[in-house]
Amino acid sequence: MTQLRTVQVLGGGSAGSSAHVRSLAAGLVARGVRVTVCAPAALDRAFDFLGAGADFTAVPRRSDPLSLAALRAACADADVVHAHGLHAALRVGRVLGAARRAPLVVTWHAFAPESGARGQWLRLRERRAVRDAAVVFGTSSVIVDRARLRGARDARLGAVTIPAPRQGTELHSGKVRAELGAMDRALVVAVGALEPHHGYGTLLDASRHWLDRDPPPLVAVAGEGPGRAALQRRIDAEGLPVRLLGRRDDVTALLAAADVAVLPSRWEARPPLGQEALRLGVPLVATAAGGVPELVGDAAELVAPGDAPALAAAVTALLDDPERRAELAAAGRVQAAGWPTEDDTVAQVLSVYDELRAGR
Template identity: 80%
Template structure:
């Protein structure tokens, strides 16, 4: 066979899916595969796909004729097109529809929720996204089940491994705490884009409760997004002990400095915050939503989704119980050791690609 060529397609690119594509591209290139990544230009600046050995083509997230033409040109001659996320799958599906012998693989990273008319619209998008896929790789069992109910011909659990945080690569935890002003009080860390459905409102509700603690914990939120101004107004108006840090390139160091990490909401099956916290042995309080319970197992303090009093109580209880924090830290490291590695991910994807190429003659 000729050298395998694949095109990896990203839409908006959540942190988890973008990190996965970067890792996957590096692993495939190392195994002799020619990889082209098609994604918005801003993602190349952040994730450096070229640095992983891949070719990169900036393709905007839009689905207009110009964007689709650019994507179609990039996919011409590829043996496999691999889309990450529903939006990317919808666009890639339109491209491969004109090339019936070009298989499409879709990795579905996150579930969206909707009600009423929007729920019907979401179901239609999900059906279209999996309709043209030869194989759908779901990041969790919940996503695999959803793909099957939406009509996927072949849905499998995907091995989604990403690089472990590099120990010692960033500032010392003590330096991070000093920078944040948390030397003599507890530090609670959350990471995520400042946008709807990330649970930041629930987190601020809980932070209002923590004002009654002595000393008052500091809540540090790493991330940027359109909700920043509104969240900051509320923090200022209510005098909440919360700092919005903006985008950070030292999240592992930030988490390593934390007493507790919080995941108030997440639609991704394998959120990076949860993975990095458990690998680093940072006690995690997380909403039981989506694929999170499957990812973290017993190595978490679970709280109901959207329940600010429960979140406040769980964090407060951990801050008062160093033995429980130590037990969660040990359980987190053990749970993380059971996750797929980057090599596992590349091996599974290559197996799928080879299977599809063999099936197409």
């Protein structure tokens, strides 16, 4: 049998999905698969798909004729095309067309609940994206169920596993805390794009409850996005103990330095922050939203999405209880040990590729 060739397609490419494609590309190349990644050029600069051994074709996010032509050329002789995210799936569906020369696999990484006219529009897009796929991987059971509801022919759980943290990360904790000015105060860390569904408005509401602590914990938020200006205005106007750090290349070290990690999202599938915090043994307070309970089990404190008083109380209780923090740290490492490894994820994906190629 000839060498298997797969094209991995990213649309906008969140940090989680881009890191997954980088890991997947490296694992597939190591197993003798020829991999081409199609994505905006900025993502290769950030995630170095070429360094993973893959070919790379720059395809802008916009769906103009030139972008679609570049994607069509890259997919021309593929054995399997794998789209990551619904935007990418819809674009690939247009490119492959009715001829369907190569089977399409879709990994559905996340979705945000919507209502009204926008919700109806999103449901139509979801149906179209999964209808075109031979196999849909959902990163949580909630997404698998949604894919089936939208008409997927074959939907399977495909947990996306981020790379394990490098050894020695904890050694940088003191340096990070010193940089942030948190040597003599508690440090609470959140990570993620500054977008509404990540719940940072709720986190700011919660931080008001900590103003009467002496000193109040420092809340450090790593991430960038369209909501930054509005969040900063609130922080300044209300004197909140919150720092927006922007994009960081040392997120793992930042988390390792934290007393508590916080995930205030309205919805998540398999959040990278949750994975990193539990692997590092950092106590986590998260919302019981989407796939989060499935991911963390009993190894985190869960509160309802949007409930700022509950979020504040859960963090406060942990900061005041070193023994509970130690229990959660140990439970997190045990929970993380049961997750699929990067090798497990690559093996699952490759088995589906072989299955699809054999059935052609």
